[in-house]
């Protein structure tokens with residue numbers, strides 16, 4: 001290990017872990033030789049993976065093998081090993097030699113028995129092994145690992161991935177999005193939802209190659225990253241059904257309050273959340289000791305609320321500027337739309353956003 005490298009001990013959940021101390025920035029570098037720093041802003045992301053993996057173990061009839069594929073210090077993997085209950089083991093992998101040494105140090109420090117550490121290229125590891133849960137948490141885009149993850153994942157297993165290339169997915173760099181995801185984004189008030197659907201569309205398309213269905217269990221966006229948990233089922237007929245949700249939104253179609261100028265996508269047009277699973281996750285969350293518990297609770301609350309709502313959303317500020325009116329209170333809009341018999345929900349995509357099955361002319365009328 002590099003002699004100049006310094007560590008610090010931090011606690012997440014109920015686990016005390018050594019991580020690389022970051023003196024300069026909160027963002028870690030991406031190359032194999034550079035030391036990957038601990039990113040405290042990802043604690044909620046890691047906390048939710050604890051809850052999801054507990055759900056997977058609780059719902060499995062046999063032994064579950066979990067993989068933290070891009071582990072850095074190994075914080076996610078050692079937390080899984082330390083904080084989950086049931087019949088499971090964890091593999092923690094990183095190709096960076098310093099990261100690998102730190103992972104081993106953390107495993108020894110915590111005296112964990114159900115863990116193995118590996119120092120491989122993730123794509124190589126996935127080509128040689130099968131897992132029930134694969135966590136892909138890269139710097140930037142996860143696309144480089146999705147094909148091998150799809151081949152490695154066991155039937156009814158979960159692929160979890162983070163994407164931090166938000167500028168590509170949200171349409172600031174449309175050419176990058178097209179190259180990576182094979183899809184055209186839409187830089188607009190609904191760009192986060194489109195980006196999330198493009199990421200899921202990419203996974204759906206890859207699953208289709210291997211006759212697999214995708215079932216998004218939880219999908220969400222924050223200011224810094226996209227995150228999806230997708231259950232994968234082996235079935236040609238279900239893969240065909242899954243592909244029915246993979247489509248292009250044609251030009252001149254209304255998305256939220258905005259009209260597309262060109263075709264966008266292809267992307268996933270199916271559900272983003274599984275309402276039943278979100279409910280079960282909340283029960284598990286209740287029992288876990290997590291620092292971000294309240295935030296995760298609020299997020300799951302919103303995801304459950306919007307689980308069955310239609311694709312895309314309106315924002316009160318977006319409508320206000322389009323209609324040159326000051327925005328009415330959200331509660332007023334909700335009350336009026338509900339009184340007219342329409343469904344309306346909040347959305348995690350935006351604090352001023354709402355999803356509804358009401359047509360735009362009705363929304364405008366309510367707004368005015």
Ligand SMILES: C[S@@+](CC[C@H](N)C(=O)[O-])C[C@H]1O[C@@H](n2cnc3c(N)ncnc32)[C@H](O)[C@@H]1O
Nearest residue numbers: 036070071072094095096120121122137138139
């Ligand atoms: C964003 S960091 C992971 C952060 C970590 N999951 C956490 O929660 O703190 C990405 C890691 O991926 C590793 N990495 C990048 N490409 C890899 C590859 N092809 N195979 C294995 N590890 C890789 C890097 O060394 C880095 O440690």
